[in-house]
Amino acid sequence: MTRMLSTATQPAAPDRPSAPTFAVITGTQVQQALSGREKQIVELIEATYRLHGAGDSVNPPSYFLRFPDRPTARIIALPASVGGPVAVDGLKWISSFPDNVSAGLPRASAVLILNDPGTGYPFACLESSIISATRTAASAALAADWLSRPRPRPTRVGFFGTGLIARYIHTFLAGTGWSFDTIGVYDVSADSTAGFCGYLHQAGTSAQVTVHDSAEDLIRSSDLVVFATVAGQPHVTDPAWFTHNPLVLHISLRDLAPEILLASANFVDDVEHCLKADTSPHLVEQRTGNRDFLNGTLNDVMLGRAAPPHDRPVIFSPFGLGVLDLAVGKYVYDEAAGAGNLRLIEDFFHDLRRYG
Numbered sequence: 600m601t602r603m604l605s606t607a608t609q610p611a612a613p614d615r616p617s618a619p620t621f622a623v624i625t626g627t628q629v630q631q632a633l634s635g636r637e638k639q640i641v642e643l644i645e646a647t648y649r650l651h652g653a654g655d656s657v658n659p660p661s662y663f664l665r666f667p668d669r670p671t672a673r674i675i676a677l678p679a680s681v682g683g684p685v686a687v688d689g690l691k692w693i694s695s696f697p698d699n700v701s702a703g704l705p706r707a708s709a710v711l712i713l714n715d716p717g718t719g720y721p722f723a724c725l726e727s728s729i730i731s732a733t734r735t736a737a738s739a740a741l742a743a744d745w746l747s748r749p750r751p752r753p754t755r756v757g758f759f760g761t762g763l764i765a766r767y768i769h770t771f772l773a774g775t776g777w778s779f780d781t782i783g784v785y786d787v788s789a790d791s792t793a794g795f796c797g798y799l800h801q802a803g804t805s806a807q808v809t810v811h812d813s814a815e816d817l818i819r820s821s822d823l824v825v826f827a828t829v830a831g832q833p834h835v836t837d838p839a840w841f842t843h844n845p846l847v848l849h850i851s852l853r854d855l856a857p858e859i860l861l862a863s864a865n866f867v868d869d870v871e872h873c874l875k876a877d878t879s880p881h882l883v884e885q886r887t888g889n890r891d892f893l894n895g896t897l898n899d900v901m902l903g904r905a906a907p908p909h910d911r912p913v914i915f916s917p918f919g920l921g922v923l924d925l926a927v928g929k930y931v932y933d934e935a936a937g938a939g940n941l942r943l944i945e946d947f948f949h950d951l952r953r954y955g
C-alpha cells in the first residue's frame with residue numbers, strides 16, 4: 600500500500616528522531632524530475648566530480664557479479680557516499696544483459712538505494728536506468744566541454760554504437776548548447792542505426808546525418824567521436840584513423856586497442872576505478888607496466904592541473920562513479936519531495952522499538 604506524502608508533512612516527535620520513511624520512486628517520476636534539466640544536471644555532475652576530487656566522498660571498487668552460464672551478462676554493485684550539499688550514502692545495483700535488446704528490452708536495468716548518512720536507514724529506492732544513463736551522458740557532455748577548451752568546439756560528431764546511451768549523450772550535448780554541422784552514425788546493427796536516426800529527426804536536429812558503413816569513415820570524418828558499443832574487447836586498432844586528432848568520448852571503455860591510447864592524451868574520471876576490469880586503459884597498463892600514458896583526471900583538467908594537448912587525439916575514458924548516481928538520485932528525491940509526490944511505503948520499517 601502506498602500513500603502520497605511530502606517530507607514536510609511527516610510527523611516529527613519532539614523527543615526522538617522521526618520514524619524513518621521509505622519511498623519508491625518510479626521511472627516516470629525520475630524522468631519528470633530530470634527531463635529538460637540538462638544544464639542543471641551537468642552542473643551537479645561537475646560539482647560532484649569536484650567533491651570526489653577533494654576527497655569528500657567514499658567510492659570503493661564496483662563489484663562485478665558474473666555468471667558462467669551467461670557470459671555476456673553481469674550485474675554490478677556500486678556502493679558510495681558523497682558529502683557536501685548532497686550528503687547521502689547508497690548503492691546502485693545495475694544489470695547489463697545485452698541479449699535483452701533483441702527481445703525488445705533495454706540492455707540495462709537498475710535500482711538505486713539512498714541511505715540517510717545520519718542513521719544509515721535506506722529512505723528511497725529509485726528506478727535507476729534513467730539516472731544511470733543521465734549521469735553518464737552529463738559526465739560525457741561535461742568532459743566534451745572541458746576537453747575541447749580552448750579550441751573551437753567540434754562541429755562534426757560521430758556516434759560509434761547507437762543504443763540508449765548514445766541517445767542520452769546526444770540529448771545532453773544538444774541540451775547544453777552544442778550544435779553540429781554533421782552527425783555521423785555507425786553501428787553493427789541496422790535496427791540500431793535506424794532507431795537512432797529516427798530519434799535524431801524527432802529531436803529536430805538541423806545537422807546533416809550520415810550513416811557510415813565503415814568504422815574508419817566514421818572516425819576520420821568526426822572531430823568528436825562517441826563510443827557507446829557493448830564490445831568486450833578492442834576492435835578499433837589502427838592509430839592512423841585518428842591522425843586528425845579528434846576528441847574521443849570512450850564511454851564503452853573497451854573499444855580501443857592499446858596502440859591508440861598510447862598515441863593519444865588520456866583522461867579518466869578516477870584512475871583506480873578505470874584501470875580495472877580489462878578496460879582499454881587497463882590493457883595499456885598491463886602492457887606497459889606503468890601509468891605514464893595517463894594525463895590526468897577530468898577533475899585535474901577542471902582545476903587547471905592538466906590540459907588537453909592540441910597535437911594528439913584526446914581520449915576520455917570514464918569508468919562511471921557511484922557518487923554520480925547518488926548525486927542525481929538525491930536530486931530526483933528532492934524534486935519529488937518538494938513537489939509533494941513522494942510515494943511512501945507505509946510500515947516498511949517495522950518493529951522499531953528495541954524490546955517490542
Ligand SMILES: NC(=O)c1ccc[n+]([C@@H]2O[C@H](COP(=O)([O-])OP(=O)(O)OC[C@H]3O[C@@H](n4cnc5c(N)ncnc54)[C@H](O)[C@@H]3O)[C@@H](O)[C@H]2O)c1
Pocket residue numbers: 695697700706707731732735759760761762763764765785786787788791827828829830834850851852917918919920
Ligand atoms: N562509462 C560509463 O560510465 C558507462 C555508463 C553506462 C553505460 N556505459 C556503457 O555504454 C555502452 C552502451 O550502452 P547502451 O545502453 O547504449 O547499450 P545498447 O545495447 O543500447 O547499445 C549498444 C549498441 O552498440 C552496438 N554495437 C555493439 N558492438 C559494436 C561494434 N563492435 N561496433 C559498432 N556498434 C556496436 C550495438 O549494436 C548496439 O546498438 C555499454 O558498453 C555500457 O556498458 C558506460
